[in-house]
Amino acid sequence: xxxxxxxxxxxxxxxxxxxxxxxxxxxxxxxxxxxxxxxxxxxxxxxxxxxxxxxxxxxxxxxxxxxxxxxxxxxxxxxxxxxxxxxxxxxxxxxxxxxxxxxxxxxxxxxxxxxxxxxxxxxxxxxxxxxxxxxxxxxxxxxxxxxxxxxxxxxxxxxxxxxxxxxxxxxxxxxxxxxxxxxxxxxxxxxxxxxxxxxxxxxxxxxxxxxxxxxxxxxxxxxxxxxxxxxxxxxxxxxxxxxxxxxxxxxxxxxxxxxxxxxxxxxxxxxxxxxxxxxxxxxxxxxxxxxxxxxxxxxxxxxxxxxxxxxxxxxxxxxxxxxxxxxxxxxxxxxxxxxxxxxxxxxxxxxxxxxxxxxxxxxxxxxxxxxxxxxxxxxxxxxxxxxxxxxxxxxxxxxxxxxxxxxxxxxxxxxxxxxxxxxxxxxxx
Numbered sequence: 001x002x003x004x005x006x007x008x009x010x011x012x013x014x015x016x017x018x019x020x021x022x023x024x025x026x027x028x029x030x031x032x033x034x035x036x037x038x039x040x041x042x043x044x045x046x047x048x049x050x051x052x053x054x055x056x057x058x059x060x061x062x063x064x065x066x067x068x069x070x071x072x073x074x075x076x077x078x079x080x081x082x083x084x085x086x087x088x089x090x091x092x093x094x095x096x097x098x099x100x101x102x103x104x105x106x107x108x109x110x111x112x113x114x115x116x117x118x119x120x121x122x123x124x125x126x127x128x129x130x131x132x133x134x135x136x137x138x139x140x141x142x143x144x145x146x147x148x149x150x151x152x153x154x155x156x157x158x159x160x161x162x163x164x165x166x167x168x169x170x171x172x173x174x175x176x177x178x179x180x181x182x183x184x185x186x187x188x189x190x191x192x193x194x195x196x197x198x199x200x201x202x203x204x205x206x207x208x209x210x211x212x213x214x215x216x217x218x219x220x221x222x223x224x225x226x227x228x229x230x231x232x233x234x235x236x237x238x239x240x241x242x243x244x245x246x247x248x249x250x251x252x253x254x255x256x257x258x259x260x261x262x263x264x265x266x267x268x269x270x271x272x273x274x275x276x277x278x279x280x281x282x283x284x285x286x287x288x289x290x291x292x293x294x295x296x297x298x299x300x301x302x303x304x305x306x307x308x309x310x311x312x313x314x315x316x317x318x319x320x321x322x323x324x325x326x327x328x329x330x331x332x333x334x335x336x337x338x339x340x341x342x343x344x345x346x347x348x349x350x351x352x353x354x355x356x357x358x359x360x361x362x363x364x365x366x367x368x369x370x371x372x373x374x375x376x377x378x379x380x381x382x383x384x385x386x387x388x389x390x391x392x393x394x395x396x397x398x399x400x401x402x403x404x405x406x407x408x409x410x411x412x413x414x415x416x417x418x419x420x421x422x423x424x425x426x427x428x429x
Contacts (some may be wrong), residue, residue, distance in 0.1 A: 018334065018335070019095045019096075019099075020095055020096045020098075020099035020100070020309050020310070020331055021095045021096070021098040021099040021102070022095075023099065023309075023310075023331060023334060023335060024098070024099040024102045024103060024331070025046060025102075026335050027335065027407070027411060028045065028046060028102070028106075028411065028415065029046075030335075030408065030411070031408060031411040031412050031415055032415075034402075034404075034408070034412060035412055035415060035416055035419070037415065037419055038419070038423075041419050041422050041423075044076075044422065045076065045105075045415065045418060045419065048073050048074060048075045048076075048098055048101055048102070049074050049075060049076055049077060050073070050074040050148065051071070051072075051073045051074075051094070051098070052071065052072045052073070052145055052147075052148055053069065053070070053071050053094060054069070054070045054071070054072075054141070054144040054145060055067055055068070055069050055070075056068060056070065056140045056141060056143075056144050057140070058133065058136045058137045058140055059136060060133055061130050061132060061133055068122055068123065068124050068137060068141070069122070069123045070120065070121065070122040070123070070141045070144065070145070071092070071094050071097045071119075071120060071121050071122075072097075072118065072119075072120040072145040072148055072149065072154070073094070073097045073098050073100075073101040073118060073119055073120070074101065074116070074117075074118040074148065074154055075098070075101035075102045075104065075105045075116065075117040075118065075119075076102075076105040076116040076117055076418060077116035077153075077154075078116060078418060078421035078422055078425065079108070079109065079114055079115065079116055079417070079418060079421050080108075080114035080115045080116060081115060081116065081151070081152055081153055081154055081155055082101075082104075082115065082116045082117060082118035082153065082154035082155070083104060083108060083113075083115035083116065083117065083118060083154070083155050083157070083359060083362065083363075084100065084101055084104040084117055084118035084119040084120065084154075084156065084157065084159075085100075085119060085120070085156065085157045085158055085159025085160075085162070085188075085358075086119075086120040086121060086122070086141075086156050086157070086158070086159055086162050086166070086170070087100075087119075087120070087121045087122075087159035087160040087161060087162060088121070088122050088124050088126045088160070088161040088162055088166075089121070089123070089124070089125075089126070089160055089161055090123065090124065090125045091123075092121035092122060092123045092124075093123070096121070096309070097119045097120065097121045098119075099309070099330075099331060100119035100121075100159075100330055100331075101117050101118050101119040102117060103117065103330050103331065103351065103352055104116075104117030104118060104119060104359070105117030105414070105418060106352045106410070106411060106414035106415065106418075107351075107352040107353075107355075107356045107359055107414075108356075108359060109413070109414035109415075109417040109418050110352050110353055110356065110391055110395065110410050110413050110414040110417075111353070111356045111359075111360055111387055111388065111391040112387065112390075112391065112417075113356075113359060113360060113363045113387075114363075115155075115359070115363065116418075118154050118156075119159070120145065120156055120159075121159075122137065122141055124137060126161045134166070135169055138166050138169045138170060138173070139169055139172075139173045142169070142170050142173040142174060143173060143177070146173075146174060146177055149174070149185065150174070150182075150185055151182060151184035151185050151366070151369075151370070155184070155185065155186060155187060155362070155366055156170055156185075156186050156187075157186065157187045157188045157358070157359070157362050158188040158234075160233070160308070163188075163234075164188055164189055164190045164195060164200065165190070167186050167187070167188045167189045167190075167195075168189055168190055168193060170185070170186045171183060171185055171186050171189055171193060171194075174186070183369040184366055184369035184370050187199065187362035187363075187365040187366055187369075188200075188362060188365070189365070194365075194368075194369045195365060196361055196362075196364055196365035196368055196374070196375075196380060197374070197375070197376060197377035197380050198361055198377045198380035198381055198384070199358075199361045199362065199364075199365055199380075200234065200238075201238045201242075202357040202358050202360065202361035202362075202380075202384060203234070203235045203238070203239075203328070203355050203357045203358035204234070204235050204236070204237070204238025204239035204240075204241070204242055204328075204357070205238065205239075205242050205357055205381065205384065205385075206354070206355065206356060206357020206358070206360065206384060206388050207235070207239040207242070207243075207304060207306070207326055207328050207354055207355060207357065208239055208242035208243050208246055209357070209384075209385050209388045209389060209392075210326055210349045210353065210354045210388060210392060211227070211243060211248075211302055211304070211324065211326045211349070212246060213349075213389060213392045213393075213396075214302075214324045214326060214347055214349050214392075215302070215324065217347070217396060218323060218324060218347055220301060220302075220323060220324065222243075222246055222247055222248055223246075223247030223248070224247065224248070224249060225247075225248045225249065225301045225302055226248075226249050226251045226263070226299065226300040226301045226302070227240070227243050227248045227249065227250050227251065227252075227300060227301065227302045227303075227304065228250075228251055228252030228253070228261075228295055228296075228298050228300040228302070228303050228304070228322070229243075229250065229252065229253050229254075229304045229306055229328070230254050230259075230292070230295055230296060230303070230304065230305045230306055230307050230311065230329075230332075231254065231255070231305070231306035231307030231308075231328065231329065232253055232254065232255040232271075232275065232281055233255075233306070233307075235306045235328050235329070235355065235358075236253075236304065236306035236307070236328060237268075237272060239304055239306060239328055240253060240268050240304075241268045241269075243302075243304075244268050248302070249264075249265040250265060250266045250268060251263055251264075251265060251266065251298070251299070251300055252266075252290070252295050252298045252300060253266060253271060253281055253295075254281065254290075254292050254295045254307075255275065255280055255281045255282075256280075256292075257279075257280035257281070257282050258280070258281070258282040258289055258290065258291065258292060259281075259282075259289070259290040259291065259292055259294060259295035259298075260281055260282060260284050260287035260288065260289060260290065261287055261288045261289075261290050261294075261295065261298050262286060262287035262288065263299065266284070266286070266287055267286070270284065270286070271284045271287075293316065296311060296312060296316055296320065297316055297319040297320055297321060298321065299321050300321060300322050301322060301323050301324065302322055302323070302324045302325075302326060303320065303322035303324070303325045303326070304325075304326045304327075304328045305325070305327060305328060305329050305332035305333070306328030306329050306355075307329050307332070308329055308330075308332070309329060309330055309331035309332055310331065310332070310334055311329070311332040311333070312325070312332055312333040312334065312337045312341070313334045313336065313337050314334065314336040314337055314340065316337075317333075317336075317337035317340035317341050317344075318340055318344070320341060320344075320346060322346065323345075323346060323347065324346070324347045324348075324349070325341065325346060325347070325348045325349070326349045326354045327348065327349060327350055327351035327354045327355065328351075328354060328355050329351065329355070330351050330355065331351060332351065333348065338405075338407065342405050347406065348405065348406060348407060349392075349406060350406055350407035350410045350411075352410050352411070352414060353391060353392065353395055353406070353410045356388065356391070357384055357388060360384055360387050360388065361380060361384055364380055364383060364384075394413065395409045395410045395413055396409070398412060398413055
């Protein structure tokens with residue numbers, strides 16, 4: 001598998017004045033007063049527990065050395081080991097990784113998984129690296145952060161521009177340092193070395209399940225519902241296919257090169273084949289070509305932003321035509337856009353709930369590795385849907401009881417669970 005086989009897709013984020021971490025803190029602060037949270041506990045949860053920045057050399061194919069910068073941030077570990085992906089990208093920053101780590105804390109808590117939140121990243125352009133250079137970068141990065149990761153401390157996983165092959169290098173590097181194989185040190189691995197059935201598709205399948213629940217709640221039949229998916233990486237492509245199989249009509253898709261739209265529906269298999277052959281979805285000819293920004297405001301019933309953060313902003317929120325937004329990406333909607341969509345009656349299934357399928361099956365993988373006993377894909381999917389649907393029902397019930405939107409309810413549920421950890425455990429010493 002070459003570098004261009006990486007899962008994930010990056011789209012140019014819309015302009016917004018707030019940084020990702022500032023947005024994450026704003027979302028947290030919005031529920032602190034409502035929960036009447038102890039100020040001391042709020043202060044703990046408002047900032048990461050641990051941050052590691054590393055600058056490390058990698059030998060390139062031409063013999064030269066290039067220094068890369070990487071990060072690993074652990075936001076909170078009161079409920080268990082930290083959990084979070086590793087992303088590669090030219091725009092990866094410490095601010096972004098901090099935000100993603102905080103969102104992981106809430107994501108694990110809202111679905112009831114015994115993990116805290118973490119995230120990692122390396123500032124690089126993976127498309128400009130050969131497979132050997134990518135492997136060298138991964139192994140050196142893992143060596144640099146190995147002091148703070150492990151099966152009982154912090155378990156990495158794939159994220160934007162990383163995939164099962166990268167996770168195999170992570171496992172091998174960590175295992176070689178310890179002297180024996182430790183499959184549970186990372187999730188999202190190939191099945192042949194302890195990965196879980198269904199892990200690669202888990203986030204997309206979870207998004208489908210959340211879209212189905214949202215449609216049931218709003219009285220919109222999923223069968224025939226018009227769906228637009230922004231981002232056609234692992235998450236977006238699987239979500240689109242799963243939604244199509246569930247009866248929805250996929251009318252819009254996009255990748256980093258542009259968007260396609262057909263009100264009569266897009267054949268996902270044909271679009272995938274065109275993208276694989278020509279390197280982009282825009283090669284699919286049975287659809288109208290749009291700009292990436294136009295896809296977000298196209299005529300559809302359900303919108304799935306599954307690219308990167310800060311895509312739905314104050315500048316385009318009033319033109320969103322979808323009745324339901326299911327956040328496949330982390331932080332795709334800014335707080336100002338959130339307010340506009342709420343005012344317009346758009347139902348938003350928040351990221352910490354909508355895309356928790358990946359970390360849920362990562363949890364299953366970790367459990368299977370620890371006990372050396374593996375489940376079938378059917379068992380994985382049944383457990384995944386059970387956890388996701390139960391979490392949606394719980395968040396929806398809290399939303400209706402408190403008279404708040406789903407994001408506020410999800411944060412209330414997640415933050416209260418994490419805060420309870422401090423109340424029950426106390427503060428050492």
